[in-house]
Amino acid sequence: MKNRRLCVLGSTGSIGVNALSVAEHLGMSVHAISAHNNHQLLVEQTLRYNVKRVVVTNEDHYQTVKQALAGHAVEVFAGHKHLDDIAADDDVDTVLTAIVGAIGLQSTLAACRAGKRICIANKEPLVIAGRLVMETAQKHNAQVIPVDSEHSAIWQCIEQHKNHEIRDIYLTGSGGPLRGRTDLTDIKKEDALQHPNWSMGDKITIDSATLMNKGLELIEAHHLFNMSSDHIKVIIHPESIIHSMVAYKDGSVIAQLGLPDMRTPIQYALTWPEHKNGLVETPNFIELGSLNFEDVNHDLFPSIQLARQSLELGDFGPCALNAANEIAVDQYLKDQIAFQDIFKCIESTLPLVTQNHNASIQDIINFDTEMRQRLQS
């Protein structure tokens, strides 16, 4: 493996911080990083990892960052448009996208067009424009390698195997903070925000409570692995040790397991196809004692079915699902709606979508903007 030069988009979030520590462990040089608000950590990271180019997407912090880095051999840029530059930089061969939200789409595409290895942790580009991202990557010989633990697992379970050898993909999920509930009326925010295994942001934890995280992951898996959604099954596995499984047509199932620690999938995305010495222990199977499985209660948690429906609607379906979910979760977190209203919001949004299987990036961005305006009002 050649020594990779890394660009981390969104370096101050949880994935970004882990990515930089893994890169340091691997002795990989970090050429460029970006952050939005956490300018203090951005400056610290720049100095610690000897970064050459820095983008602060929130322009309000530009002067602070610029001044803090004065006298160092670092170029500092302000604003989202510069993400595309560092993602396509000739001095970079690997781009880890850890931005949250659809705002990461353009830079993901820029990295695709520049033929980079893209270690993709930014869900939204795949959710709202998965077909276009994968087509662009293929056209420019870019590698799209998943960082999400479930998709990294599937990636590892497939390795050199071909799509036509696969019977089903089993996407596992912990079941989230509300696993086992039989009634979702009056779910308190503090209960919905208590994730048993993973420590994540509020939006993602609510997605885990509604199981919409699995719905979004199903959409991502559909695009990443070119797999029809009816061959992607979701299964509840409370311990979060089996990160996903692939069942082959001969009855053989390959699973990837590990402690719930994002450094493992981050590192494999960086070092693929090689497993290098890492920072994470092997699970102690004897101490674990057992790994459990449960079915999803689709009646109570309709998110996965909604995600399947959205895929049937073509290019705009998942974009509408994602927009409606983001807005509803935001409203729930602001105590404006009840927990179950998140599902209702999405259910009432999907019928607004018209079938389209040939949308351009601009079509999707326009649709996303219009849909959000419509939903907000």
Next chain:
Amino acid sequence: MKNRRLCVLGSTGSIGVNALSVAEHLGMSVHAISAHNNHQLLVEQTLRYNVKRVVVTNEDHYQTVKQALAGHAVEVFAGHKHLDDIAADDDVDTVLTAIVGAIGLQSTLAACRAGKRICIANKEPLVIAGRLVMETAQKHNAQVIPVDSEHSAIWQCIEQHKNHEIRDIYLTGSGGPLRGRTDLTDIKKEDALQHPNWSMGDKITIDSATLMNKGLELIEAHHLFNMSSDHIKVIIHPESIIHSMVAYKDGSVIAQLGLPDMRTPIQYALTWPEHKNGLVETPNFIELGSLNFEDVNHDLFPSIQLARQSLELGDFGPCALNAANEIAVDQYLKDQIAFQDIFKCIESTLPLVTQNHNASIQDIINFDTEMRQRLQS
């Protein structure tokens, strides 16, 4: 994948019968088969699968088979020496070795020297002469692909990965008929012969009760995957769904799972590197509910430790272990010794072994013969 032409050594045993049904399912032609005693089934198989060359190793049955096949375009041979001919036959590219016992060593080596794909279900050649089998295969570009469910699992979990990427191999075992026992005095033969998950012969079921099957598999895994025995861990998994696991150095663990049905590993050995449509269902994880793990009680069941010790003794160690075990199990099945005497017999045999790391095949065969004579008397 080219259409493989198969030779099945030991076609009338459980593995052989399954191998022929898998070959038929795959549309693979069966050029040659062999059997020892079950001449009736041998004849049936010859006609059903349109086999061209047949070896009956028990010469007493030669005339019966010859007569039954008179008028058909089949060559019939008698005696073990002809196994080497059909294993090295130019019209064969894949040899599945399902003979039981050390008697399969010569034909396994013949297939290696002829550069065949060897789907190896015959344990003893790897146990008593693993180093030599693997060296011979490598020298002649033969592929040695395991059929045993555990080793097929490890093979599948490794695929294109390199030995140096592996942290540990986890060989799983059901725990056998005596799992959970805390006292092995007065173990009745009928209890030791009750295997919970797999239906196998008496010798192998007793090996499963003593956990010597895991000891022998550890030796096989050491040779097949060129892995130091202290990086091969044995773990009890009562459901026999996870067939084995490989832990990589980055904390990632790959497991192979499936129903306990030998047709899956047989088929994968034949079709590797491709998973083709097979006859076996995917496990129903929801119905299973949980997969459990327990530690081995090494004090009560010293077989795995004895296998490790035997490997430290070099080329003759596993051969002595295997001979002592075979003789002791035979005596136990004949009610001549108690269950725990099986361990005692092996424990008292290993100190008789002198270190040797450069034995020839003939040295090993001579050692095996002498050791058996010594143990019988």
